[in-house]
Amino acid sequence: MLTEENIKKVEELKKRYPTKEALILPVLWMIQKQEGYISEESMKYVASLLNIPVGQILGVVTFYTMLKRKKTGKNHIEVCTNVSCMLRGSAKIMEHLEKRLGIKAGETSPDQKWTLSEAECMGSCGTAPMLAVGDEYYENLTIEKVDQLIEKLK
Amino acid sequence: MNFIPSDKKHLNDWKRIIIPDDNELHKIDHYISCGGYRALEKALEMKPEEIIEEVKKSNLRGRGGACFPTGLKWSFMPKNSDKPKYLCVNGDESEPGTFKDRQIFEHNPHLLIEGTIIACYAMGVTSAYIYIRGEYNKWIMMLQKAIDDAYTKGFIGENILGKDFSTQITIHRGAGAYICGEESSLMNSIEGKRGYPRVKPPFPAQSGLWGCPTTINNAETISNVPLIINNGWEWYSKIGASRHPGPILIGVSGNINNPGVFEMPTGRPLLEIINEWAGGATANKKIKAVIPGGSSTMILRGDQLEGVCMDSESLKSAGSSVGTAGIIVMDEDTDLIDVITRITKFYYHESCGQCTPCREGTNWMFRILKRFQNYEACSEDIDLLLDIANNIEGNTVCALGDAAAWPVQSIIRNFRDEFEKRTKASELKEAGN
Ligand SMILES: Cc1cc2nc3c(=O)[nH]c(=O)nc-3n(C[C@H](O)[C@H](O)[C@H](O)COP(=O)(O)O)c2cc1C
Numbered sequence: 001m002l003t004e005e006n007i008k009k010v011e012e013l014k015k016r017y018p019t020k021e022a023l024i025l026p027v028l029w030m031i032q033k034q035e036g037y038i039s040e041e042s043m044k045y046v047a048s049l050l051n052i053p054v055g056q057i058l059g060v061v062t063f064y065t066m067l068k069r070k071k072t073g074k075n076h077i078e079v080c081t082n083v084s085c086m087l088r089g090s091a092k093i094m095e096h097l098e099k100r101l102g103i104k105a106g107e108t109s110p111d112q113k114w115t116l117s118e119a120e121c122m123g124s125c126g127t128a129p130m131l132a133v134g135d136e137y138y139e140n141l142t143i144e145k146v147d148q149l150i151e152k153l154k
Numbered sequence: 155m156n157f158i159p160s161d162k163k164h165l166n167d168w169k170r171i172i173i174p175d176d177n178e179l180h181k182i183d184h185y186i187s188c189g190g191y192r193a194l195e196k197a198l199e200m201k202p203e204e205i206i207e208e209v210k211k212s213n214l215r216g217r218g219g220a221c222f223p224t225g226l227k228w229s230f231m232p233k234n235s236d237k238p239k240y241l242c243v244n245g246d247e248s249e250p251g252t253f254k255d256r257q258i259f260e261h262n263p264h265l266l267i268e269g270t271i272i273a274c275y276a277m278g279v280t281s282a283y284i285y286i287r288g289e290y291n292k293w294i295m296m297l298q299k300a301i302d303d304a305y306t307k308g309f310i311g312e313n314i315l316g317k318d319f320s321t322q323i324t325i326h327r328g329a330g331a332y333i334c335g336e337e338s339s340l341m342n343s344i345e346g347k348r349g350y351p352r353v354k355p356p357f358p359a360q361s362g363l364w365g366c367p368t369t370i371n372n373a374e375t376i377s378n379v380p381l382i383i384n385n386g387w388e389w390y391s392k393i394g395a396s397r398h399p400g401p402i403l404i405g406v407s408g409n410i411n412n413p414g415v416f417e418m419p420t421g422r423p424l425l426e427i428i429n430e431w432a433g434g435a436t437a438n439k440k441i442k443a444v445i446p447g448g449s450s451t452m453i454l455r456g457d458q459l460e461g462v463c464m465d466s467e468s469l470k471s472a473g474s475s476v477g478t479a480g481i482i483v484m485d486e487d488t489d490l491i492d493v494i495t496r497i498t499k500f501y502y503h504e505s506c507g508q509c510t511p512c513r514e515g516t517n518w519m520f521r522i523l524k525r526f527q528n529y530e531a532c533s534e535d536i537d538l539l540l541d542i543a544n545n546i547e548g549n550t551v552c553a554l555g556d557a558a559a560w561p562v563q564s565i566i567r568n569f570r571d572e573f574e575k576r577t578k579a580s581e582l583k584e585a586g587n
């Protein structure tokens with residue numbers, strides 16, 4: 001369920017687009033921000049809110065990597081391993097994180113605290129290597145900086 | 155972020171104009187006090203077709219990858235249309251090695267907004283969407299703040315500056331799909347569909363968003379428009395390389411001492427950019443290879459760079475292209491097989507799966523490259539790779555297929571010896587040595 005504030009936002013957004021389908025992505029973002037992921041339940045809710053078949057909502061959710069159908073750990077660490085980051089040591093950063101967190105890229109820790117994943121270029125190649133936790137970018141990484149970050153997030 | 159190396163100020167013998175040396179420009183009052191939104195005032199006194207003419211004559215070319223002439227693109231929009239017309243500003247910025255549009259969102263958002271409004275006026279657009287990659291949420295919020303301020307001041311909305319012209323600007327947040335930077339996928343994404351590319355024709359100017367006339371321009375392209383209106387096409391066309399003029403944001407990353415985004419006129423020598431602006435290769439190493447314009451442009455050998463300049467003509471004759479002007483520098487220690495495997499993995503991951511050559515081809519190339527990485531490749535694999543790349547190129551609905559094929563083709567063309575060395579080593583390994 002969207003919060004009242006978000007419902008208002010949806011009403012405002014309706015004026016910006018000629019079709020209700022265009023609201024699918026903005027509304028899914030609101031849901032994900034509220035709940036951390038997009039459940040089957042939420043998809044049905046979006047479908048009824050916008051009066052669009054649920055299959056179409058599912059089609060959108062499954063197309064985009066950032067829309068999550070499962071809860072991730074409390075801290076979702078995404079390490080860019082694309083070429084500019086790779087040239088500046090992203091593999092070492094990833095290796096260190098795997099060791100520190102005791103999980104491999106693509107896994108979530110049993111206590112649901114950490115999810116670690118490999119990511120594509122996030123537009124921080126000039127400050128590589130980098131990782132993101134949610135919306136926050138951590139750039140020009142060193143092993144020490146990674147350690148400090150883990151302590152902070154713990 | 156480095157915009158200019160502090161000890162090399164002499165390189166900037168002209169003042170930065172896309173991202174000026176001013177940390178306050180994101181504040182609307184400050185932007186206005188520096189002459190901001192004057193181009194909009196001026197533009198609204200002109201006829202729309204005069205603006206298109208001005209942009210045409212300026213020779214501004216798109217900064218989104220294809221260097222397409224912007225004025226010409228605008229002129230494709232029908233003058234009279236009973237349907238609404240749309241503008242999409244492309245801030246998807248997902249090409250590996252590219253991190254320039256983000257600087258505009260952060261440091262000079264009003265320049266982008268002003269350019270967007272002028273573009274809307276010139277083409278009779280009543281609604282513009284700025285599509286920004288989902289990962290850039292922080293920058294989306296910065297730009298949204300600037301848009302809100304511009305609404306409050308009456309630069310966006312109904313009867314802009316008291317004129318009979320109204321337009322709105324809406325940010326549409328992407329959600330992690332490289333393909334949505336491709337213009338027709340981008341439109342599908344805004345429409346709430348899966349982000350598959352569309353078959354062209356029809357071209358967007360005929361049938362774009364919701365079947366209506368639409369223009370798509372990169373965020374940096376649009377940010378050049380107020381400069382042209384303020385200073386005139388003649389002034390603009392004399393900046394940098396004549397056939398591809400203007401200021402350009404160049405990203406330099408990889409094995410480099412001073413990585414960052416540098417604003418400079420087009421046409422500067424690649425070696426000057428790498429060695430002077432960006433401080434040269436890390437630890438004084440030799441440069442083995444350079445990707446000049448984002449991961450989908452053709453890779454060049456380090457010994458091929460002499461005389462090559464950052465403009466469309468020069469890079470074309472060197473066998474590559476400007477792309478998104480994201481230069482990736484690789485030093486002599488770089489394992490190019492690792493590089494091309496990683497790049498190909500990216501295209502395999504990002505292929506939308508709609509066209510068979512791209513879907514199957516990227517996967518197949520990736521698997522073969524993995525064999526090279528693991529010392530399991532045989533000599534036939536080199537030509538097999540080339541063959542697959544050649545069969546993807548030109549055979550797909552959108553250019554993602556080409557973007558996947560070009561790096562593979564060029565790396566084999568320019569560094570075949572590395573692949574041969576690897577297959578020999580693989581054979582030795584196979585023989586148990
Ligand atoms: C796979 C693919 C991804 C693209 N990604 C982007 C992008 O992130 N940003 C961008 O401006 N253009 C991107 N483009 C190019 C756009 O399709 C389009 O040509 C461009 O936005 C037009 O703007 P311009 O004429 O101002 O350069 C991409 C093209 C392809 C084939």
Ligand code: FES
Binds near residue numbers: 120
């Ligand atoms: S390659 Fe890592 S942010 Fe671009």
